[in-house]
Amino acid sequence: MPTKVMVFNIISVVLQYSLMALIYYFLFRVVKLIYSDLKQPLSTSKNVVDKFHSITISKPQLIVLDHGQVEMASNSYDLGETTSIGRSSVNDIIINDNFVSHEHACITYYNNGFWLTDLNSTNSTYRNGERISGEILLTNGDEIKIGAVTFKYGR
Numbered sequence: 815m816p817t818k819v820m821v822f823n824i825i826s827v828v829l830q831y832s833l834m835a836l837i838y839y840f841l842f843r844v845v846k847l848i849y850s851d852l853k854q855p856l857s858t859s860k861n862v863v864d865k866f867h868s869i870t871i872s873k874p875q876l877i878v879l880d881h882g883q884v885e886m887a888s889n890s891y892d893l894g895e896t897t898s899i900g901r902s903s904v905n906d907i908i909i910n911d912n913f914v915s916h917e918h919a920c921i922t923y924y925n926n927g928f929w930l931t932d933l934n935s936t937n938s939t940y941r942n943g944e945r946i947s948g949e950i951l952l953t954n955g956d957e958i959k960i961g962a963v964t965f966k967y968g969r
Contacts, residue, residue, distance in 0.1 A: 874928060874969045876907070876921075882962030884911045891965075893928060897921045899960055900933075913937045914961035921952070928952045928967070937961065 874893040878886055891897070891907050898905040900918040909918070915935040922929050929949045932939040939946050940959040952958075956967040 874923075874967070876958065876965040877968055878963065879957065879966050880962075880964040882911075884909060884962050886963065893921055893923070895923050909961055909963050911961035911963065914963075918960055919958075928969075930958060935960075 875890050876893065877890045878888070887908065894906070897907065898917065898920050899907045899909065900916050901909060901911065901914045902916040905917070914937070915933070917933050918935040919933055919939045920931045922931065930939065930941060930946060930952050931949045932946050941950055941952070942957055952967045954967065954969045958965045958967060
Protein backbone atom coordinates (compact mmCIF):
# COMPACT_ATOMS: atom_id res chain seq x y z
CA MET A 815 0.00 0.00 0.00
CA PRO A 816 2.75 2.51 0.77
CA THR A 817 4.24 1.86 -2.67
CA LYS A 818 0.97 2.84 -4.37
CA VAL A 819 0.85 6.11 -2.43
CA MET A 820 4.47 6.78 -3.31
CA VAL A 821 3.79 6.12 -7.02
CA PHE A 822 0.81 8.52 -6.95
CA ASN A 823 2.94 11.15 -5.22
CA ILE A 824 5.66 10.82 -7.87
CA ILE A 825 3.08 11.06 -10.69
CA SER A 826 1.50 14.09 -8.99
CA VAL A 827 4.86 15.87 -8.70
CA VAL A 828 5.74 15.09 -12.35
CA LEU A 829 2.38 16.45 -13.53
CA GLN A 830 2.80 19.61 -11.41
CA TYR A 831 6.25 20.30 -12.88
CA SER A 832 4.96 19.54 -16.40
CA LEU A 833 2.12 22.05 -15.94
CA MET A 834 4.58 24.68 -14.68
CA ALA A 835 6.83 24.03 -17.67
CA LEU A 836 3.89 24.47 -20.08
CA ILE A 837 2.88 27.74 -18.39
CA TYR A 838 6.43 29.10 -18.64
CA TYR A 839 6.66 27.99 -22.28
CA PHE A 840 3.38 29.77 -23.04
CA LEU A 841 4.58 32.96 -21.34
CA PHE A 842 7.89 32.74 -23.23
CA ARG A 843 6.03 32.51 -26.57
CA VAL A 844 3.79 35.49 -25.68
CA VAL A 845 6.76 37.66 -24.68
CA LYS A 846 8.66 36.61 -27.83
CA LEU A 847 5.66 37.54 -30.01
CA ILE A 848 5.29 40.93 -28.33
CA TYR A 849 9.01 41.61 -28.67
CA SER A 850 9.01 40.73 -32.38
CA ASP A 851 6.02 43.03 -32.99
CA LEU A 852 7.68 45.91 -31.13
CA LYS A 853 10.99 45.33 -32.91
CA GLN A 854 9.45 45.78 -36.39
CA PRO A 855 9.48 49.40 -37.65
CA LEU A 856 6.13 51.11 -38.14
CA SER A 857 5.00 51.14 -41.75
CA THR A 858 4.77 54.55 -43.38
CA SER A 859 2.97 53.08 -46.35
CA LYS A 860 -0.63 54.01 -47.07
CA ASN A 861 -1.49 50.32 -47.39
CA VAL A 862 -1.87 48.14 -44.33
CA VAL A 863 -1.47 44.38 -44.63
CA ASP A 864 -3.80 42.32 -42.49
CA LYS A 865 -1.55 39.42 -41.39
CA PHE A 866 -4.44 37.16 -40.43
CA HIS A 867 -6.37 37.36 -43.70
CA SER A 868 -3.57 38.18 -46.17
CA ILE A 869 -5.46 41.03 -47.79
CA THR A 870 -4.42 44.60 -48.48
CA ILE A 871 -6.58 47.38 -47.10
CA SER A 872 -6.08 50.72 -48.79
CA LYS A 873 -6.72 53.93 -46.97
CA PRO A 874 -9.54 55.85 -48.69
CA GLN A 875 -8.36 59.01 -50.41
CA LEU A 876 -9.01 61.65 -53.02
CA ILE A 877 -6.39 61.83 -55.77
CA VAL A 878 -6.09 65.05 -57.75
CA LEU A 879 -6.55 64.26 -61.45
CA ASP A 880 -6.71 67.83 -62.76
CA HIS A 881 -6.31 71.11 -60.93
CA GLY A 882 -6.28 73.55 -63.83
CA GLN A 883 -4.56 76.78 -62.71
CA VAL A 884 -5.37 76.17 -59.02
CA GLU A 885 -2.46 75.50 -56.63
CA MET A 886 -3.11 72.43 -54.48
CA ALA A 887 -1.24 71.56 -51.30
CA SER A 888 -1.00 67.89 -52.25
CA ASN A 889 -1.70 65.43 -55.07
CA SER A 890 -3.69 63.15 -52.78
CA TYR A 891 -5.70 63.58 -49.59
CA ASP A 892 -6.50 60.87 -47.05
CA LEU A 893 -10.14 60.83 -46.01
CA GLY A 894 -11.03 60.94 -42.35
CA GLU A 895 -14.36 60.41 -40.65
CA THR A 896 -15.39 63.86 -41.93
CA THR A 897 -13.47 65.72 -44.64
CA SER A 898 -14.52 69.25 -45.54
CA ILE A 899 -13.74 70.78 -48.93
CA GLY A 900 -13.85 74.47 -49.80
CA ARG A 901 -12.06 77.77 -50.26
CA SER A 902 -11.88 78.68 -46.55
CA SER A 903 -8.69 77.90 -44.62
CA VAL A 904 -10.67 75.91 -42.02
CA ASN A 905 -11.38 73.12 -44.52
CA ASP A 906 -9.44 69.86 -44.66
CA ILE A 907 -8.99 70.24 -48.44
CA ILE A 908 -8.54 73.85 -49.50
CA ILE A 909 -9.26 74.81 -53.11
CA ASN A 910 -8.29 78.44 -53.70
CA ASP A 911 -10.62 79.01 -56.67
CA ASN A 912 -13.27 81.74 -57.07
CA PHE A 913 -15.75 79.12 -58.35
CA VAL A 914 -15.49 77.21 -55.06
CA SER A 915 -17.60 78.24 -52.06
CA HIS A 916 -16.01 78.81 -48.67
CA GLU A 917 -17.71 75.64 -47.43
CA HIS A 918 -18.39 73.78 -50.65
CA ALA A 919 -18.73 70.05 -49.94
CA CYS A 920 -18.18 67.43 -47.28
CA ILE A 921 -17.31 63.73 -47.37
CA THR A 922 -18.51 61.78 -44.33
CA TYR A 923 -17.99 58.13 -43.37
CA TYR A 924 -21.01 56.30 -42.02
CA ASN A 925 -23.05 53.17 -42.81
CA ASN A 926 -19.84 51.49 -44.04
CA GLY A 927 -19.33 54.01 -46.83
CA PHE A 928 -18.15 57.49 -47.72
CA TRP A 929 -20.94 59.93 -48.58
CA LEU A 930 -20.41 63.11 -50.61
CA THR A 931 -22.63 66.08 -49.74
CA ASP A 932 -22.85 69.41 -51.54
CA LEU A 933 -23.22 72.14 -48.89
CA ASN A 934 -25.53 74.36 -51.00
CA SER A 935 -22.57 75.69 -52.93
CA THR A 936 -23.02 78.38 -55.57
CA ASN A 937 -21.46 76.38 -58.44
CA SER A 938 -22.43 72.85 -57.35
CA THR A 939 -20.49 69.64 -56.91
CA TYR A 940 -20.29 66.98 -59.62
CA ARG A 941 -19.78 63.23 -59.42
CA ASN A 942 -18.92 61.47 -62.67
CA GLY A 943 -20.10 64.52 -64.62
CA GLU A 944 -23.51 64.71 -62.94
CA ARG A 945 -24.55 67.47 -60.55
CA ILE A 946 -25.33 66.09 -57.11
CA SER A 947 -28.00 67.19 -54.71
CA GLY A 948 -28.15 65.92 -51.17
CA GLU A 949 -25.94 63.01 -50.18
CA ILE A 950 -24.54 60.44 -52.56
CA LEU A 951 -22.57 57.26 -51.79
CA LEU A 952 -19.10 57.24 -53.33
CA THR A 953 -17.84 54.13 -55.10
CA ASN A 954 -14.27 53.29 -56.00
CA GLY A 955 -13.14 55.24 -59.07
CA ASP A 956 -15.74 58.03 -58.84
CA GLU A 957 -14.59 61.39 -60.20
CA ILE A 958 -15.54 64.44 -58.15
CA LYS A 959 -15.37 67.90 -59.70
CA ILE A 960 -15.35 70.98 -57.50
CA GLY A 961 -14.56 74.21 -59.30
CA ALA A 962 -11.57 73.64 -61.58
CA VAL A 963 -10.33 70.64 -59.58
CA THR A 964 -11.16 67.04 -60.42
CA PHE A 965 -10.53 64.32 -57.83
CA LYS A 966 -10.69 60.56 -58.13
CA TYR A 967 -12.06 58.67 -55.12
CA GLY A 968 -10.04 55.57 -54.35
CA ARG A 969 -10.43 53.01 -51.63
